[in-house]
Amino acid sequence: MHIDALSRRLIDCYQHGMPLCAEPYRAMAETLGCAESEVLACLERLQQGDGLSRIGPVFEHSRAGASTLVALAVPQARLERVAEWISAFPEVNHNYLREHRYNLWFVLTGPDRAHIDRLLAVIEAETGLKPLDLPMQNAFRIDLGFPLGDAR
Amino acid sequence: MSDCISPSDQALAQRLVALTEAGLPLVEDPWAWLAGELGLEVDETLALLQRLQAAGAIRRIAAVPNHYRLGYRHNGMTVWDVDDAEIERLGALIGAQPFVSHCYRRPRREGWSYNLFAMVHGRDAAAIEAYRNQIRALLGKACHGDEMLVSSRILKKTGLRIGALQRSA
Numbered sequence: 001m002h003i004d005a006l007s008r009r010l011i012d013c014y015q016h017g018m019p020l021c022a023e024p025y026r027a028m029a030e031t032l033g034c035a036e037s038e039v040l041a042c043l044e045r046l047q048q049g050d051g052l053s054r055i056g057p058v059f060e061h062s063r064a065g066a067s068t069l070v071a072l073a074v075p076q077a078r079l080e081r082v083a084e085w086i087s088a089f090p091e092v093n094h095n096y097l098r099e100h101r102y103n104l105w106f107v108l109t110g111p112d113r114a115h116i117d118r119l120l121a122v123i124e125a126e127t128g129l130k131p132l133d134l135p136m137q138n139a140f141r142i143d144l145g146f147p148l149g150d151a152r
Numbered sequence: 153m154s155d156c157i158s159p160s161d162q163a164l165a166q167r168l169v170a171l172t173e174a175g176l177p178l179v180e181d182p183w184a185w186l187a188g189e190l191g192l193e194v195d196e197t198l199a200l201l202q203r204l205q206a207a208g209a210i211r212r213i214a215a216v217p218n219h220y221r222l223g224y225r226h227n228g229m230t231v232w233d234v235d236d237a238e239i240e241r242l243g244a245l246i247g248a249q250p251f252v253s254h255c256y257r258r259p260r261r262e263g264w265s266y267n268l269f270a271m272v273h274g275r276d277a278a279a280i281e282a283y284r285n286q287i288r289a290l291l292g293k294a295c296h297g298d299e300m301l302v303s304s305r306i307l308k309k310t311g312l313r314i315g316a317l318q319r320s321a
Contacts, residue, residue, distance in 0.1 A: 003222055003223070010215065011215060011217045011222075014214055014215040015214050015215055015216065015217055016212060016214055017212055017213060017214050018213055018214050018215060020183070020198050020201055020202060020213065021183075021198070022181055022183060022184065022194060023180055023181050024181075024182065024183065025180065025182075026180070036180070040178055040180075043178050043215065044178050046215075046217075047175070047178070049221065050218055050221045051217060051218055051221045051222050052175075052215060052216065052217055052218060053175075053216040053217065053218045054172075054174060054175025054176075054216055055175050055176050055178075055182075055214070055215045055216065056172040056175050056176040056182075056213065056214075056216075057168065057172050057201065057204075057205075057210045057212075057213045058210065058211045058212050058213070058214065058216060059165075059169055059209065059210055059211065060208055060209055060210065060211050069258065069269075083307050084307075086307075087307050087308040092308060093308070093309070094308065094309050095306075095307040095308040095309075096303045096305070096306055096307065097303065097304045097305040097307060098229065098301040098302065098303050098304065099301065099302050099304050100299070100301045102264075102301075105229070105301070106308075132261055132264055133261070134258040134259060134261070134264075134269075135258065135259070136256045136257070136258060137256070137257045137258060137259060138240070138243065138256065138257040139247075139255070139256055140243040140244050140246065140247030140248075140255040140256065140257070141246075141247030141248070141252055141253070141254060141255040142211065142254060
């Protein structure tokens with residue numbers, strides 16, 4: 001989607017945090033040097049164009065349960081079918097095809113590690129493929145966004 | 153979510169997750185809307201959000217962009233085989249680079265020697281290749297091998313839906 005200068009500045013300023021005060025969009029407008037109505041219109045445009053996932057609190061779900069990154073090396077002929085089957089699990093919230101011998105990468109999240117272990121066993125039994133189980137051991141950076149930089 | 157969050161806050165946090173899962177409404181005072189939904193005063197609501205953030209249950213309260221839709225179509229999962237003795241220092245260094253969105257230590261496995269993962273994003277293939285080279289330079293001799301796995305397709309990317317998990321649990 002096309003992103004105008006105000007949208008770009010708005011994202012760069014507020015993707016890490018927004019004001020926790022009454023009428024936060026007015027406070028944002030003051031910082032950006034525009035009207036509150038322009039901030040709201042800008043957010044609405046971004047949201048409609050899907051340029052904004054959402055605005056609000058991002059919860060730390062990893063502390064509410066267990067999760068792991070999983071990779072499978074799926075033979076090309078079966079890739080579509082296996083990928084679709086994996087995506088259908090409610091415990092899978094990211095599923096990517098990647099160009100590598102390990103070509104299917106997804107995140108499994110569950111209430112506890114035992115739940116994850118059971119799912120991994122089901123996946124191995126159903127696909128005949130040994131999942132690479134790569135739980136996070138240390139987070140050096142957790143999706144805090146990144147600057148959009150200059151317009152092109 | 154955490155030992156240091158009171159039971160009453162925990163209960164409110166559950167409702168907060170459900171109320172804000174799809175994002176705050178675009179109204180002049182979204183915190184007043186939230187307060188009304190929770191049955192709290194606005195200042196109590198703001199204090200609750202601050203407590204949950206301080207306790208680590210809320211990562212950030214922000215405008216969360218969809219970088220893919222904003223033109224960052226290329227993402228590379230760079231993976232690195234880094235000396236265990238150096239990984240804490242170097243992981244922190246790589247995680248601090250502005251072009252890295254996620255940076256994690258993960259275990260090595262049989263046939264998989266990479267213990268450091270860093271996600272990079274760019275508008276084209278050359279941009280993410282350049283980021284990979286910058287990481288390689290920063291790691292120097294402590295790194296014994298690396299690969300970049302580019303995504304050819306996103307099959308599923310949803311925010312975590314706690315409701316779905318509770319049903320499946």
